[in-house]
Amino acid sequence: MRAAFDLSPLYRSTVGFERLVDMLDQATRVESMTNWPPYNIEKFGDDAYRITMAVAGFSPDEIELVQQESALSVNGQKHAEPEDTQVLHRGIATRAFKQTFNLADHVKVTGASLENGLLTIDLKREIPEALKPRRIAISTGTAPEAQPQIIEHQPEAPSKAA
Structure with missing residues (x-):
């Protein structure tokens, strides 16, 4: 059993990191269902x-x-076994489970498959x-009507008629 940590000092000394501290707090709690079913998280590229x-x-x-925000x-929930089935030994777990993963901003599920268990x-x-960083060129002109020139690709905004 893991020792419980008091994270209250983090709440007092941080601003804007409540979600991170909450995740740390949840991770330190011992819950019986967090270890089942076992899972891997892999990263491919950026x-x-x-x-x-x-x-x-x-x-x-x-x-x-279900992805919500x-x-x-x-969630996994087994259907009831047929009444005419008698299990002499149960080695494959069939208990219900619920596992929740916190996703970073703008992470979306692109697909899911079930193969070989x-x-x-x-x-x-x-x-x-619109949220990607963009590089702006610095102009050397002193005219107030000079607009900054965008060096890297940026979506075009609708133009206003003069």
Whole structure:
């Protein structure tokens, strides 16, 4: 069992990091369902991610993926077994699970598949063009009507008629 940490000093000494401190606080709590089902998080390049979860025994219709704002919830609920089935030994876990992943801004689920007992969820960070950094040239002219020249590609704003 992990020792509990008091994160209250962080709340008193930080501004604007409440979400980060809340995530740290949640991570320090011992919860029985956080370790099951086991999963991997992989990063491919700068903007592509993959979550792989071991969900042996679950079919696609028993798993629900929901992305709501910056959270991805993965819920699994097994259907009831037929009454004529008698299980002599249960080694494959069939308990319900709920796993929530906090996603960074602009990260979207691009696909999901279930193969060989592994649920694979592909994610991609898609930063809107308006939020990407852009480089602006500095003009040397002293005329007040001189407009800064954009060096890198920027979406064109609608022009106003003069």
